[in-house]
Amino acid sequence: MTDPILGFSKLSKQQKIDWVAEQYTHDPEKTKKLLKQYWNIDSEMQKLHDEFIENTITNYYLPLGIAPNFLINDKLYAIPMAIEESSVVAAASKAAKFWLDRGGFKTEIIGTEKVGQVHFMYSGNPAHLEAFFNEVKPKLIEDTKTLTSNMEKRGGGITNIELRNKTSELKDYYQLHCTFDTMDAMGANFINTCLEQFADTFANQAKASPFFTESEKQIEIVMSILSNYVPNCLVRAEVTCAIDDLQLSKTISPEEFAQKMIRAVNIANVEPHRAVTHNKGIMNGIDAVVLATGNDFRAVEAGAHAFAAKNGTYKSLTHASLENGIFKFWIEIPLALGTIGGLTNLHPLVGLALEILQKPTAKELMQIVAVAGLAQNFAAVSSLVTTGIQEGHMKMHLLNILNQLGATEPEKNKIVDHFKNHTVSHSAVVAAFKKLRNNS
Numbered sequence: 001m002t003d004p005i006l007g008f009s010k011l012s013k014q015q016k017i018d019w020v021a022e023q024y025t026h027d028p029e030k031t032k033k034l035l036k037q038y039w040n041i042d043s044e045m046q047k048l049h050d051e052f053i054e055n056t057i058t059n060y061y062l063p064l065g066i067a068p069n070f071l072i073n074d075k076l077y078a079i080p081m082a083i084e085e086s087s088v089v090a091a092a093s094k095a096a097k098f099w100l101d102r103g104g105f106k107t108e109i110i111g112t113e114k115v116g117q118v119h120f121m122y123s124g125n126p127a128h129l130e131a132f133f134n135e136v137k138p139k140l141i142e143d144t145k146t147l148t149s150n151m152e153k154r155g156g157g158i159t160n161i162e163l164r165n166k167t168s169e170l171k172d173y174y175q176l177h178c179t180f181d182t183m184d185a186m187g188a189n190f191i192n193t194c195l196e197q198f199a200d201t202f203a204n205q206a207k208a209s210p211f212f213t214e215s216e217k218q219i220e221i222v223m224s225i226l227s228n229y230v231p232n233c234l235v236r237a238e239v240t241c242a243i244d245d246l247q248l249s250k251t252i253s254p255e256e257f258a259q260k261m262i263r264a265v266n267i268a269n270v271e272p273h274r275a276v277t278h279n280k281g282i283m284n285g286i287d288a289v290v291l292a293t294g295n296d297f298r299a300v301e302a303g304a305h306a307f308a309a310k311n312g313t314y315k316s317l318t319h320a321s322l323e324n325g326i327f328k329f330w331i332e333i334p335l336a337l338g339t340i341g342g343l344t345n346l347h348p349l350v351g352l353a354l355e356i357l358q359k360p361t362a363k364e365l366m367q368i369v370a371v372a373g374l375a376q377n378f379a380a381v382s383s384l385v386t387t388g389i390q391e392g393h394m395k396m397h398l399l400n401i402l403n404q405l406g407a408t409e410p411e412k413n414k415i416v417d418h419f420k421n422h423t424v425s426h427s428a429v430v431a432a433f434k435k436l437r438n439n440s
Ligand code: MEV
Pocket: 085, 277, 278, 279, 280, 281, 282, 284, 380, 381, 384, 389
């Protein structure tokens, strides 16, 4: 048991490393060496990364891959993906290629509304509160003018403020439910700053309002914060083709494949255990692009899963149909993303990912990200309902197993060659590796 440490954040980077290595690892010298191995050789670049967060001791690498051949609204994209899981980039690329030959992906922005709320408690007459709110609303907007002027110049700003009475759900609980258009910024800081100003103005004005009795003037602000549930910041992406064009392989007819895809989606719609995994596959694609473009994948995850449960049962985020000989596969998903501000201006690889995506607006990025999710789900579900997932997955995982075993490059090449015609399993790879080593 180690003692708690006070003032850790005040220690130098080296002192922090020494402390962690010595207190928590069995080989401190090895730990220190490992942490330093991941530092950037360019000290300015390293400093930049050190300053993204607090108490930084090193960098944590994720591979950045490219899934090419995405035709989205007739424009070709190569999509950067940051992810640790093997076979995700391969699956995305495979789906992209499949749909490239069938007209590509079509997308549509359904809305871009962001949300924030001031949560407060009030125990007086609701009619008095309503009258006060109507009176103070213009002042709430006016008091944020200095905060909103830049955003307004870009075409965004506060779009509405509503008073919501939530007392049937929680005694004395009300909200200011506020909506925003943050254009190409994700807008979290902008929204939170506006909300805190609303809260100040609201509580202060209440103290002098003639609408309230003396005891009603004490409005208690609980908190002011954006919501990551943005059901009206919504994008749709779809693929369609004539059923005859849905020939995936020689072993399954297009009709049978379409029915299997639809059935898989139907299962996810009635069975939350399956829906969660189905949607996890979608998020494999979504998160990888969100991360590569410097966006907040936790916000996107939380919002997507809430949306999947919006009708009270957790369901699939994708949909499939076969009508009049046309197969359609689509997704609707809320995505609050930015292509300016935050990490987008700071992290060189984020800047590069956005450049590779041809410097998209936030709306364009929403469409690209939704497509990555749809493609990923198409690839995963089509494998699941045909060959099963393990065949492809294990082929992709083969190199991970060989790296764990410490195989050399020539050994890897030989074993990869062998498994072109054999089923990959962990034990089969270990056996092949041992045999090769013993023979040499
Ligand atoms: C694995 O990361 C993702 C899948 O489980 C998704 C799915 O089951 O649809 C293959």
